[in-house]
Amino acid sequence: MDKYTDQLKAWGQKSLQPEIINKLNEWFAQGLKSWDISRDEPYFGFEIPNKPGKYFYVWLDAPIGYIASLKNLSKRKKINIDEYWNHDSKIKLYHFVGKDIINFHALFWPAILESANLRKPTAIFAHGYLTINGQKMSKSRGTFILARDYLKHLNPEYLRYYFAAKLGSGIDDIDLNFDDFVKRNNSDLIGKVVNIASRLSCFINKNFEGTLSSHLNAPELFTEGLKLSEKIGESYETRNFSHAVRLIMHLADLANQYIDEKKPWNISKQNPNDPAIQDICTMGLNIFRLLVIFLKPILPVLAANSEKFLQVEPLTWEDRKTQLLNHKINNFEPLMQRIDPKNIEQLLS
Missing domain, CATH: 1.10.730.10 (Isoleucyl-tRNA Synthetase; Domain 1)
Structure with missing residues:
Protein backbone atom coordinates (compact mmCIF):
# COMPACT_ATOMS: atom_id res chain seq x y z
CA MET A 1 0.00 0.00 0.00
CA ASP A 2 2.83 2.41 0.78
CA LYS A 3 3.74 2.77 -2.92
CA TYR A 4 0.32 4.37 -3.54
CA THR A 5 0.50 6.90 -0.70
CA ASP A 6 1.16 9.96 -2.87
CA GLN A 7 -1.57 9.07 -5.40
CA LEU A 8 -4.09 8.41 -2.64
CA LYS A 9 -3.33 11.68 -0.89
CA ALA A 10 -3.65 13.70 -4.11
CA TRP A 11 -6.86 11.95 -5.17
CA GLY A 12 -8.40 12.22 -1.71
CA GLN A 13 -7.91 15.98 -1.46
CA LYS A 14 -10.32 16.55 -4.34
CA SER A 15 -12.58 13.52 -3.94
CA LEU A 16 -13.37 13.12 -0.24
CA GLN A 17 -15.21 15.03 2.47
CA PRO A 18 -13.03 17.05 4.89
CA GLU A 19 -13.92 14.80 7.84
CA ILE A 20 -12.81 11.74 5.86
CA ILE A 21 -9.58 13.40 4.74
CA ASN A 22 -8.75 14.15 8.37
CA LYS A 23 -9.38 10.53 9.33
CA LEU A 24 -7.25 9.14 6.51
CA ASN A 25 -4.44 11.53 7.38
CA GLU A 26 -4.10 9.56 10.62
CA TRP A 27 -3.39 6.47 8.53
CA PHE A 28 -0.95 8.34 6.32
CA ALA A 29 0.88 9.71 9.37
CA GLN A 30 1.48 6.16 10.62
CA GLY A 31 2.56 5.00 7.17
CA LEU A 32 0.46 2.62 5.09
CA LYS A 33 1.22 -1.04 5.68
CA SER A 34 0.83 -4.01 3.37
CA TRP A 35 -2.73 -5.30 3.17
CA ASP A 36 -3.47 -8.99 3.65
CA ILE A 37 -6.00 -9.88 0.93
CA SER A 38 -6.43 -13.57 1.85
CA ARG A 39 -8.32 -15.44 4.55
CA ASP A 40 -8.07 -19.05 5.69
CA GLU A 41 -10.97 -21.45 5.51
CA PRO A 42 -13.62 -21.73 6.75
CA TYR A 43 -14.49 -18.52 4.96
CA PHE A 44 -17.39 -17.46 2.78
CA GLY A 45 -15.94 -16.03 -0.41
CA PHE A 46 -14.01 -16.77 -3.57
CA GLU A 47 -11.25 -19.35 -3.31
CA ILE A 48 -7.86 -18.19 -4.55
CA PRO A 49 -6.82 -20.22 -7.63
CA ASN A 50 -4.12 -22.79 -6.90
CA LYS A 51 -4.24 -21.92 -3.19
CA PRO A 52 -6.34 -24.62 -1.50
CA GLY A 53 -7.99 -23.41 1.68
CA LYS A 54 -7.23 -19.76 0.92
CA TYR A 55 -9.91 -17.21 0.04
CA PHE A 56 -9.90 -13.64 -1.17
CA TYR A 57 -10.80 -11.23 1.61
CA VAL A 58 -14.33 -9.93 1.01
CA TRP A 59 -13.21 -6.29 0.85
CA LEU A 60 -10.98 -7.12 -2.06
CA ASP A 61 -13.70 -8.68 -4.20
CA ALA A 62 -16.79 -6.76 -2.98
CA PRO A 63 -15.95 -3.39 -4.61
CA ILE A 64 -15.08 -5.21 -7.82
CA GLY A 65 -18.78 -6.05 -7.84
CA TYR A 66 -19.41 -2.40 -8.74
CA ILE A 67 -17.66 -3.02 -12.02
CA ALA A 68 -19.29 -6.42 -12.46
CA SER A 69 -22.76 -4.94 -11.88
CA LEU A 70 -22.17 -2.30 -14.51
CA LYS A 71 -20.79 -4.97 -16.83
CA ASN A 72 -24.05 -6.89 -16.43
CA LEU A 73 -26.06 -3.73 -17.10
CA SER A 74 -23.94 -2.91 -20.14
CA LYS A 75 -24.97 -6.17 -21.79
CA ARG A 76 -28.66 -5.31 -21.41
CA LYS A 77 -28.39 -1.60 -22.20
CA LYS A 78 -25.70 -2.01 -24.87
CA ILE A 79 -23.36 0.52 -23.29
CA ASN A 80 -19.58 0.47 -23.43
CA ILE A 81 -18.27 -0.29 -19.95
CA ASP A 82 -14.81 0.98 -20.88
CA GLU A 83 -16.24 4.48 -21.16
CA TYR A 84 -17.02 4.27 -17.45
CA TRP A 85 -14.00 2.51 -16.00
CA ASN A 86 -11.00 2.97 -18.27
CA HIS A 87 -8.20 5.14 -16.91
CA ASP A 88 -9.05 8.13 -19.10
CA SER A 89 -12.82 8.05 -18.56
CA LYS A 90 -14.48 11.48 -18.45
CA ILE A 91 -17.73 10.17 -16.95
CA LYS A 92 -18.50 11.31 -13.41
CA LEU A 93 -18.55 8.30 -11.10
CA TYR A 94 -19.68 8.60 -7.48
CA HIS A 95 -19.78 6.20 -4.54
CA PHE A 96 -22.06 6.62 -1.52
CA VAL A 97 -20.94 4.54 1.47
CA GLY A 98 -21.28 4.32 5.23
CA LYS A 99 -18.58 6.04 7.25
CA ASP A 100 -17.60 2.75 8.93
CA ILE A 101 -16.26 1.30 5.67
CA ILE A 102 -14.51 4.38 4.35
CA ASN A 103 -11.03 2.89 4.74
CA PHE A 104 -11.91 0.11 2.31
CA HIS A 105 -13.34 2.55 -0.23
CA ALA A 106 -10.95 5.48 0.14
CA LEU A 107 -7.68 3.59 0.59
CA PHE A 108 -7.75 -0.03 -0.54
CA TRP A 109 -10.24 0.31 -3.41
CA PRO A 110 -8.52 3.23 -5.20
CA ALA A 111 -5.20 1.47 -4.73
CA ILE A 112 -6.64 -1.62 -6.44
CA LEU A 113 -7.94 0.52 -9.29
CA GLU A 114 -4.61 2.30 -9.64
CA SER A 115 -2.74 -1.01 -9.81
CA ALA A 116 -5.17 -2.26 -12.49
CA ASN A 117 -4.78 0.96 -14.53
CA LEU A 118 -8.47 1.76 -14.07
CA ARG A 119 -10.01 5.11 -13.18
CA LYS A 120 -10.82 6.08 -9.59
CA PRO A 121 -14.20 7.45 -8.50
CA THR A 122 -14.81 11.14 -9.09
CA ALA A 123 -15.77 11.34 -5.42
CA ILE A 124 -16.77 9.15 -2.51
CA PHE A 125 -19.40 10.46 -0.11
CA ALA A 126 -19.72 8.92 3.33
CA HIS A 127 -22.90 8.97 5.41
CA GLY A 128 -23.32 8.58 9.16
CA TYR A 129 -25.28 5.98 11.07
CA LEU A 130 -29.04 5.71 11.46
CA THR A 131 -30.58 5.57 14.92
CA ILE A 132 -34.25 4.94 15.74
CA ASN A 133 -35.86 7.19 18.35
CA GLY A 134 -32.40 8.08 19.64
CA GLN A 135 -31.20 4.49 20.01
CA LYS A 136 -29.16 2.04 17.99
CA MET A 137 -31.19 -0.44 16.00
CA SER A 138 -32.10 -3.33 18.26
CA LYS A 139 -34.43 -6.29 17.86
CA SER A 140 -35.06 -6.45 21.61
CA ARG A 141 -36.10 -2.79 21.71
CA GLY A 142 -38.24 -3.14 18.59
CA THR A 143 -36.13 -0.65 16.66
CA PHE A 144 -34.60 -3.05 14.16
CA ILE A 145 -36.69 -2.29 11.08
CA LEU A 146 -36.38 -4.08 7.76
CA ALA A 147 -37.30 -2.24 4.58
CA ARG A 148 -39.91 -4.82 3.64
CA ASP A 149 -41.60 -4.41 7.03
CA TYR A 150 -41.64 -0.64 6.65
CA LEU A 151 -43.27 -0.96 3.23
CA LYS A 152 -46.12 -3.02 4.69
CA HIS A 153 -47.23 -0.02 6.72
CA LEU A 154 -45.90 3.21 5.20
CA ASN A 155 -45.28 5.00 1.92
CA PRO A 156 -41.54 4.97 1.10
CA GLU A 157 -41.77 8.62 0.03
CA TYR A 158 -42.32 9.62 3.66
CA LEU A 159 -38.94 8.13 4.53
CA ARG A 160 -37.23 9.67 1.51
CA TYR A 161 -38.50 13.09 2.51
CA TYR A 162 -37.60 12.70 6.18
CA PHE A 163 -34.07 11.59 5.42
CA ALA A 164 -33.61 14.41 2.91
CA ALA A 165 -34.88 16.93 5.46
CA LYS A 166 -32.14 15.83 7.88
CA LEU A 167 -29.28 14.90 5.57
CA GLY A 168 -26.38 17.31 5.12
CA SER A 169 -23.12 17.03 3.23
CA GLY A 170 -21.16 15.76 6.23
CA ILE A 171 -21.01 12.42 8.01
CA ASP A 172 -23.32 13.20 10.92
CA ASP A 173 -25.65 10.47 12.13
CA ILE A 174 -29.39 10.69 11.44
CA ASP A 175 -32.05 9.88 14.01
CA LEU A 176 -35.38 8.56 12.79
CA ASN A 177 -37.69 9.94 15.47
CA THR A 322 -41.75 28.28 -17.89
CA GLN A 323 -45.27 29.05 -16.69
CA LEU A 324 -48.51 27.09 -16.90
CA LEU A 325 -51.04 29.43 -18.55
CA ASN A 326 -54.25 28.89 -20.55
CA HIS A 327 -53.83 25.27 -19.53
CA LYS A 328 -56.42 22.66 -18.58
CA ILE A 329 -55.83 20.58 -15.45
CA ASN A 330 -57.43 17.33 -14.32
CA ASN A 331 -59.79 16.87 -11.42
CA PHE A 332 -57.89 16.65 -8.18
CA GLU A 333 -57.33 13.27 -6.59
CA PRO A 334 -55.41 12.83 -3.33
CA LEU A 335 -51.70 12.96 -4.14
CA MET A 336 -50.54 11.68 -0.77
CA GLN A 337 -52.26 10.57 2.43
CA ARG A 338 -51.58 11.82 5.94
CA ILE A 339 -49.64 9.42 8.12
CA ASP A 340 -51.84 7.69 10.66
CA PRO A 341 -49.87 7.22 13.93
CA LYS A 342 -51.50 3.78 14.19
CA ASN A 343 -49.35 2.69 11.25
CA ILE A 344 -46.25 3.60 13.25
CA GLU A 345 -47.52 1.59 16.21
CA GLN A 346 -48.08 -1.43 13.97
CA LEU A 347 -44.61 -1.08 12.44
CA LEU A 348 -42.91 -0.99 15.83
CA SER A 349 -45.05 -3.68 17.46
Whole structure:
Protein backbone atom coordinates (compact mmCIF):
# COMPACT_ATOMS: atom_id res chain seq x y z
CA MET A 1 0.00 0.00 0.00
CA ASP A 2 2.83 2.41 0.78
CA LYS A 3 3.74 2.77 -2.92
CA TYR A 4 0.32 4.37 -3.54
CA THR A 5 0.50 6.90 -0.70
CA ASP A 6 1.16 9.96 -2.87
CA GLN A 7 -1.57 9.07 -5.40
CA LEU A 8 -4.09 8.41 -2.64
CA LYS A 9 -3.33 11.68 -0.89
CA ALA A 10 -3.65 13.70 -4.11
CA TRP A 11 -6.86 11.95 -5.17
CA GLY A 12 -8.40 12.22 -1.71
CA GLN A 13 -7.91 15.98 -1.46
CA LYS A 14 -10.32 16.55 -4.34
CA SER A 15 -12.58 13.52 -3.94
CA LEU A 16 -13.37 13.12 -0.24
CA GLN A 17 -15.21 15.03 2.47
CA PRO A 18 -13.03 17.05 4.89
CA GLU A 19 -13.92 14.80 7.84
CA ILE A 20 -12.81 11.74 5.86
CA ILE A 21 -9.58 13.40 4.74
CA ASN A 22 -8.75 14.15 8.37
CA LYS A 23 -9.38 10.53 9.33
CA LEU A 24 -7.25 9.14 6.51
CA ASN A 25 -4.44 11.53 7.38
CA GLU A 26 -4.10 9.56 10.62
CA TRP A 27 -3.39 6.47 8.53
CA PHE A 28 -0.95 8.34 6.32
CA ALA A 29 0.88 9.71 9.37
CA GLN A 30 1.48 6.16 10.62
CA GLY A 31 2.56 5.00 7.17
CA LEU A 32 0.46 2.62 5.09
CA LYS A 33 1.22 -1.04 5.68
CA SER A 34 0.83 -4.01 3.37
CA TRP A 35 -2.73 -5.30 3.17
CA ASP A 36 -3.47 -8.99 3.65
CA ILE A 37 -6.00 -9.88 0.93
CA SER A 38 -6.43 -13.57 1.85
CA ARG A 39 -8.32 -15.44 4.55
CA ASP A 40 -8.07 -19.05 5.69
CA GLU A 41 -10.97 -21.45 5.51
CA PRO A 42 -13.62 -21.73 6.75
CA TYR A 43 -14.49 -18.52 4.96
CA PHE A 44 -17.39 -17.46 2.78
CA GLY A 45 -15.94 -16.03 -0.41
CA PHE A 46 -14.01 -16.77 -3.57
CA GLU A 47 -11.25 -19.35 -3.31
CA ILE A 48 -7.86 -18.19 -4.55
CA PRO A 49 -6.82 -20.22 -7.63
CA ASN A 50 -4.12 -22.79 -6.90
CA LYS A 51 -4.24 -21.92 -3.19
CA PRO A 52 -6.34 -24.62 -1.50
CA GLY A 53 -7.99 -23.41 1.68
CA LYS A 54 -7.23 -19.76 0.92
CA TYR A 55 -9.91 -17.21 0.04
CA PHE A 56 -9.90 -13.64 -1.17
CA TYR A 57 -10.80 -11.23 1.61
CA VAL A 58 -14.33 -9.93 1.01
CA TRP A 59 -13.21 -6.29 0.85
CA LEU A 60 -10.98 -7.12 -2.06
CA ASP A 61 -13.70 -8.68 -4.20
CA ALA A 62 -16.79 -6.76 -2.98
CA PRO A 63 -15.95 -3.39 -4.61
CA ILE A 64 -15.08 -5.21 -7.82
CA GLY A 65 -18.78 -6.05 -7.84
CA TYR A 66 -19.41 -2.40 -8.74
CA ILE A 67 -17.66 -3.02 -12.02
CA ALA A 68 -19.29 -6.42 -12.46
CA SER A 69 -22.76 -4.94 -11.88
CA LEU A 70 -22.17 -2.30 -14.51
CA LYS A 71 -20.79 -4.97 -16.83
CA ASN A 72 -24.05 -6.89 -16.43
CA LEU A 73 -26.06 -3.73 -17.10
CA SER A 74 -23.94 -2.91 -20.14
CA LYS A 75 -24.97 -6.17 -21.79
CA ARG A 76 -28.66 -5.31 -21.41
CA LYS A 77 -28.39 -1.60 -22.20
CA LYS A 78 -25.70 -2.01 -24.87
CA ILE A 79 -23.36 0.52 -23.29
CA ASN A 80 -19.58 0.47 -23.43
CA ILE A 81 -18.27 -0.29 -19.95
CA ASP A 82 -14.81 0.98 -20.88
CA GLU A 83 -16.24 4.48 -21.16
CA TYR A 84 -17.02 4.27 -17.45
CA TRP A 85 -14.00 2.51 -16.00
CA ASN A 86 -11.00 2.97 -18.27
CA HIS A 87 -8.20 5.14 -16.91
CA ASP A 88 -9.05 8.13 -19.10
CA SER A 89 -12.82 8.05 -18.56
CA LYS A 90 -14.48 11.48 -18.45
CA ILE A 91 -17.73 10.17 -16.95
CA LYS A 92 -18.50 11.31 -13.41
CA LEU A 93 -18.55 8.30 -11.10
CA TYR A 94 -19.68 8.60 -7.48
CA HIS A 95 -19.78 6.20 -4.54
CA PHE A 96 -22.06 6.62 -1.52
CA VAL A 97 -20.94 4.54 1.47
CA GLY A 98 -21.28 4.32 5.23
CA LYS A 99 -18.58 6.04 7.25
CA ASP A 100 -17.60 2.75 8.93
CA ILE A 101 -16.26 1.30 5.67
CA ILE A 102 -14.51 4.38 4.35
CA ASN A 103 -11.03 2.89 4.74
CA PHE A 104 -11.91 0.11 2.31
CA HIS A 105 -13.34 2.55 -0.23
CA ALA A 106 -10.95 5.48 0.14
CA LEU A 107 -7.68 3.59 0.59
CA PHE A 108 -7.75 -0.03 -0.54
CA TRP A 109 -10.24 0.31 -3.41
CA PRO A 110 -8.52 3.23 -5.20
CA ALA A 111 -5.20 1.47 -4.73
CA ILE A 112 -6.64 -1.62 -6.44
CA LEU A 113 -7.94 0.52 -9.29
CA GLU A 114 -4.61 2.30 -9.64
CA SER A 115 -2.74 -1.01 -9.81
CA ALA A 116 -5.17 -2.26 -12.49
CA ASN A 117 -4.78 0.96 -14.53
CA LEU A 118 -8.47 1.76 -14.07
CA ARG A 119 -10.01 5.11 -13.18
CA LYS A 120 -10.82 6.08 -9.59
CA PRO A 121 -14.20 7.45 -8.50
CA THR A 122 -14.81 11.14 -9.09
CA ALA A 123 -15.77 11.34 -5.42
CA ILE A 124 -16.77 9.15 -2.51
CA PHE A 125 -19.40 10.46 -0.11
CA ALA A 126 -19.72 8.92 3.33
CA HIS A 127 -22.90 8.97 5.41
CA GLY A 128 -23.32 8.58 9.16
CA TYR A 129 -25.28 5.98 11.07
CA LEU A 130 -29.04 5.71 11.46
CA THR A 131 -30.58 5.57 14.92
CA ILE A 132 -34.25 4.94 15.74
CA ASN A 133 -35.86 7.19 18.35
CA GLY A 134 -32.40 8.08 19.64
CA GLN A 135 -31.20 4.49 20.01
CA LYS A 136 -29.16 2.04 17.99
CA MET A 137 -31.19 -0.44 16.00
CA SER A 138 -32.10 -3.33 18.26
CA LYS A 139 -34.43 -6.29 17.86
CA SER A 140 -35.06 -6.45 21.61
CA ARG A 141 -36.10 -2.79 21.71
CA GLY A 142 -38.24 -3.14 18.59
CA THR A 143 -36.13 -0.65 16.66
CA PHE A 144 -34.60 -3.05 14.16
CA ILE A 145 -36.69 -2.29 11.08
CA LEU A 146 -36.38 -4.08 7.76
CA ALA A 147 -37.30 -2.24 4.58
CA ARG A 148 -39.91 -4.82 3.64
CA ASP A 149 -41.60 -4.41 7.03
CA TYR A 150 -41.64 -0.64 6.65
CA LEU A 151 -43.27 -0.96 3.23
CA LYS A 152 -46.12 -3.02 4.69
CA HIS A 153 -47.23 -0.02 6.72
CA LEU A 154 -45.90 3.21 5.20
CA ASN A 155 -45.28 5.00 1.92
CA PRO A 156 -41.54 4.97 1.10
CA GLU A 157 -41.77 8.62 0.03
CA TYR A 158 -42.32 9.62 3.66
CA LEU A 159 -38.94 8.13 4.53
CA ARG A 160 -37.23 9.67 1.51
CA TYR A 161 -38.50 13.09 2.51
CA TYR A 162 -37.60 12.70 6.18
CA PHE A 163 -34.07 11.59 5.42
CA ALA A 164 -33.61 14.41 2.91
CA ALA A 165 -34.88 16.93 5.46
CA LYS A 166 -32.14 15.83 7.88
CA LEU A 167 -29.28 14.90 5.57
CA GLY A 168 -26.38 17.31 5.12
CA SER A 169 -23.12 17.03 3.23
CA GLY A 170 -21.16 15.76 6.23
CA ILE A 171 -21.01 12.42 8.01
CA ASP A 172 -23.32 13.20 10.92
CA ASP A 173 -25.65 10.47 12.13
CA ILE A 174 -29.39 10.69 11.44
CA ASP A 175 -32.05 9.88 14.01
CA LEU A 176 -35.38 8.56 12.79
CA ASN A 177 -37.69 9.94 15.47
CA PHE A 178 -41.15 8.68 14.62
CA ASP A 179 -43.04 11.46 16.40
CA ASP A 180 -41.09 14.02 14.40
CA PHE A 181 -41.44 11.82 11.30
CA VAL A 182 -45.25 11.98 11.47
CA LYS A 183 -45.38 15.70 12.25
CA ARG A 184 -42.88 16.72 9.57
CA ASN A 185 -44.44 14.69 6.76
CA ASN A 186 -48.01 15.64 7.62
CA SER A 187 -47.14 19.30 8.10
CA ASP A 188 -44.77 19.80 5.16
CA LEU A 189 -45.96 17.46 2.43
CA ILE A 190 -49.68 17.36 3.14
CA GLY A 191 -50.29 20.62 4.97
CA LYS A 192 -48.05 22.84 2.86
CA VAL A 193 -47.46 21.30 -0.58
CA VAL A 194 -50.37 19.00 -1.47
CA ASN A 195 -52.77 21.37 0.26
CA ILE A 196 -52.06 24.05 -2.35
CA ALA A 197 -53.33 21.82 -5.15
CA SER A 198 -56.31 20.51 -3.19
CA ARG A 199 -57.41 24.00 -2.07
CA LEU A 200 -57.23 25.63 -5.49
CA SER A 201 -58.16 22.91 -7.97
CA CYS A 202 -61.79 22.79 -6.83
CA PHE A 203 -62.33 26.43 -7.84
CA ILE A 204 -60.70 25.93 -11.25
CA ASN A 205 -62.54 22.72 -12.07
CA LYS A 206 -65.92 23.78 -10.74
CA ASN A 207 -66.14 27.33 -12.09
CA PHE A 208 -63.59 27.69 -14.89
CA GLU A 209 -63.84 24.36 -16.74
CA GLY A 210 -60.48 23.30 -15.36
CA THR A 211 -58.60 26.00 -17.27
CA LEU A 212 -55.96 28.32 -15.83
CA SER A 213 -55.88 32.01 -16.68
CA SER A 214 -53.62 33.66 -19.25
CA HIS A 215 -51.30 35.47 -16.84
CA LEU A 216 -49.76 35.47 -13.36
CA ASN A 217 -51.23 38.13 -11.13
CA ALA A 218 -48.26 38.04 -8.73
CA PRO A 219 -45.24 37.56 -11.01
CA GLU A 220 -42.92 38.65 -8.21
CA LEU A 221 -43.81 35.45 -6.34
CA PHE A 222 -42.86 33.34 -9.35
CA THR A 223 -39.63 35.34 -9.67
CA GLU A 224 -38.86 34.61 -6.03
CA GLY A 225 -39.33 30.92 -6.78
CA LEU A 226 -36.82 31.14 -9.61
CA LYS A 227 -34.32 32.90 -7.35
CA LEU A 228 -34.71 30.19 -4.76
CA SER A 229 -34.23 27.54 -7.46
CA GLU A 230 -30.61 28.62 -7.89
CA LYS A 231 -29.90 28.03 -4.20
CA ILE A 232 -31.93 24.82 -4.19
CA GLY A 233 -30.01 23.48 -7.18
CA GLU A 234 -26.71 24.39 -5.55
CA SER A 235 -27.78 22.60 -2.36
CA TYR A 236 -28.60 19.46 -4.35
CA GLU A 237 -25.24 19.62 -6.13
CA THR A 238 -23.39 19.87 -2.82
CA ARG A 239 -25.58 17.15 -1.27
CA ASN A 240 -26.88 19.55 1.37
CA PHE A 241 -30.34 18.09 1.03
CA SER A 242 -31.65 19.47 4.33
CA HIS A 243 -30.90 23.00 3.15
CA ALA A 244 -32.65 22.33 -0.16
CA VAL A 245 -35.73 21.11 1.74
CA ARG A 246 -35.76 24.20 3.96
CA LEU A 247 -35.69 26.46 0.90
CA ILE A 248 -38.46 24.48 -0.80
CA MET A 249 -40.66 24.68 2.28
CA HIS A 250 -39.99 28.42 2.50
CA LEU A 251 -41.45 28.78 -0.99
CA ALA A 252 -44.42 26.62 0.05
CA ASP A 253 -44.96 28.96 3.00
CA LEU A 254 -44.91 31.98 0.67
CA ALA A 255 -47.47 30.32 -1.60
CA ASN A 256 -49.82 29.50 1.26
CA GLN A 257 -49.41 32.99 2.67
CA TYR A 258 -50.38 34.41 -0.73
CA ILE A 259 -53.49 32.19 -0.91
CA ASP A 260 -54.52 33.05 2.66
CA GLU A 261 -54.18 36.76 1.92
CA LYS A 262 -56.20 36.57 -1.31
CA LYS A 263 -58.92 34.34 0.20
CA PRO A 264 -60.49 33.01 -3.01
CA TRP A 265 -63.16 31.25 -0.91
CA ASN A 266 -64.49 34.61 0.25
CA ILE A 267 -64.59 35.97 -3.28
CA SER A 268 -66.41 32.82 -4.39
CA LYS A 269 -69.21 33.49 -1.91
CA GLN A 270 -69.96 36.76 -3.71
CA ASN A 271 -69.32 35.58 -7.27
CA PRO A 272 -68.00 32.05 -7.94
CA ASN A 273 -67.14 33.02 -11.53
CA ASP A 274 -65.09 36.10 -10.64
CA PRO A 275 -61.94 36.09 -12.85
CA ALA A 276 -59.93 37.09 -9.77
CA ILE A 277 -60.46 33.58 -8.42
CA GLN A 278 -59.05 32.05 -11.59
CA ASP A 279 -56.04 34.37 -11.35
CA ILE A 280 -55.38 33.49 -7.71
CA CYS A 281 -55.64 29.77 -8.39
CA THR A 282 -53.43 30.04 -11.48
CA MET A 283 -50.77 31.80 -9.46
CA GLY A 284 -50.92 29.26 -6.66
CA LEU A 285 -50.86 26.25 -8.97
CA ASN A 286 -47.83 27.64 -10.80
CA ILE A 287 -45.98 27.78 -7.49
CA PHE A 288 -47.23 24.26 -6.74
CA ARG A 289 -45.71 23.18 -10.06
CA LEU A 290 -42.38 24.75 -9.05
CA LEU A 291 -42.51 22.89 -5.74
CA VAL A 292 -43.10 19.62 -7.58
CA ILE A 293 -40.08 20.27 -9.80
CA PHE A 294 -37.90 21.05 -6.79
CA LEU A 295 -39.10 18.01 -4.84
CA LYS A 296 -38.96 15.54 -7.73
CA PRO A 297 -35.43 14.26 -6.94
CA ILE A 298 -36.70 13.33 -3.48
CA LEU A 299 -40.32 12.38 -4.21
CA PRO A 300 -40.59 10.88 -7.71
CA VAL A 301 -44.00 9.26 -7.10
CA LEU A 302 -45.55 12.44 -5.75
CA ALA A 303 -44.10 14.23 -8.77
CA ALA A 304 -45.58 11.68 -11.20
CA ASN A 305 -49.01 11.95 -9.57
CA SER A 306 -48.80 15.73 -9.68
CA GLU A 307 -47.82 15.70 -13.35
CA LYS A 308 -50.93 13.65 -14.07
CA PHE A 309 -53.07 16.11 -12.11
CA LEU A 310 -51.53 19.09 -13.94
CA GLN A 311 -51.75 17.28 -17.29
CA VAL A 312 -48.11 17.93 -18.16
CA GLU A 313 -45.25 15.86 -19.52
CA PRO A 314 -42.66 14.65 -16.99
CA LEU A 315 -41.18 17.77 -15.47
CA THR A 316 -37.47 18.58 -15.70
CA TRP A 317 -35.36 21.14 -13.87
CA GLU A 318 -35.41 23.38 -16.95
CA ASP A 319 -39.22 23.50 -16.83
CA ARG A 320 -38.99 25.76 -13.78
CA LYS A 321 -38.39 28.69 -16.14
CA THR A 322 -41.75 28.28 -17.89
CA GLN A 323 -45.27 29.05 -16.69
CA LEU A 324 -48.51 27.09 -16.90
CA LEU A 325 -51.04 29.43 -18.55
CA ASN A 326 -54.25 28.89 -20.55
CA HIS A 327 -53.83 25.27 -19.53
CA LYS A 328 -56.42 22.66 -18.58
CA ILE A 329 -55.83 20.58 -15.45
CA ASN A 330 -57.43 17.33 -14.32
CA ASN A 331 -59.79 16.87 -11.42
CA PHE A 332 -57.89 16.65 -8.18
CA GLU A 333 -57.33 13.27 -6.59
CA PRO A 334 -55.41 12.83 -3.33
CA LEU A 335 -51.70 12.96 -4.14
CA MET A 336 -50.54 11.68 -0.77
CA GLN A 337 -52.26 10.57 2.43
CA ARG A 338 -51.58 11.82 5.94
CA ILE A 339 -49.64 9.42 8.12
CA ASP A 340 -51.84 7.69 10.66
CA PRO A 341 -49.87 7.22 13.93
CA LYS A 342 -51.50 3.78 14.19
CA ASN A 343 -49.35 2.69 11.25
CA ILE A 344 -46.25 3.60 13.25
CA GLU A 345 -47.52 1.59 16.21
CA GLN A 346 -48.08 -1.43 13.97
CA LEU A 347 -44.61 -1.08 12.44
CA LEU A 348 -42.91 -0.99 15.83
CA SER A 349 -45.05 -3.68 17.46
